[in-house]
Amino acid sequence: MVTVVVAINILISFMLLFVAWQVWQLKKRIALLSDRLLQYEQCSHNLLHNAPENIYLGQQNILNLRQSNQGLQTKIQQIRQIVSLLLLGQRSWGRYVRRPSSLSGKQQSVKSVKA
Template identity: 35%
Template sequence: MVAFVLGFNLVLSVLLWVVAWHVWAWRRKLARAAHSLAMAERSTHQVLVNAPEWILRGQVESAGLREQYYLAQVQLQQARQALAVISAGVALWRGSLGKPKRSSTRKRGRWL
């Protein structure tokens, strides 16, 4: 009976030692994974810490550029209208507004 108890205790001790060894190995793996995740979090934090300010700044600058683009479009339209008026004025001044254009097949002079 004593031999059975000693044998059972020995088997139980070896089994529990194997379980403890696996738990210890898992703990080391988890510690390495936690360390890697902490390092990754620090790296991303250092990169992204100013991201909200950059995004806000980009939004403000985009709004400013949209406003400038709109104003440039208005100025371009006004310039086109002014050039159309000037072109019509020049055409009136030259007197060619209502007259048909001359044919390019003019008769040449005798000496040409």
């Protein structure tokens, strides 16, 4: 009977030793995972700690570009209006002013066709 109890105790001891070894292996894996996560956190912190400043600076640059673009758009609109007025003036001037060289050229070509 004593041998059966000793054998069961030895069996239980080996099982507990195996469980302890598995827990120890799990502890090593968790420590490795923890170290890796800390490294990832440090890298992401190094990358992103200036992000709010950079975002704010980018927003300011975009605002400045929009304001300068708005000024350029008004200048482009004014230039288009001036060009359209010049073209309208050129067309109007061409209707009221006869060009003698173009009329004489047409008359000569009509005379040469009749002859």
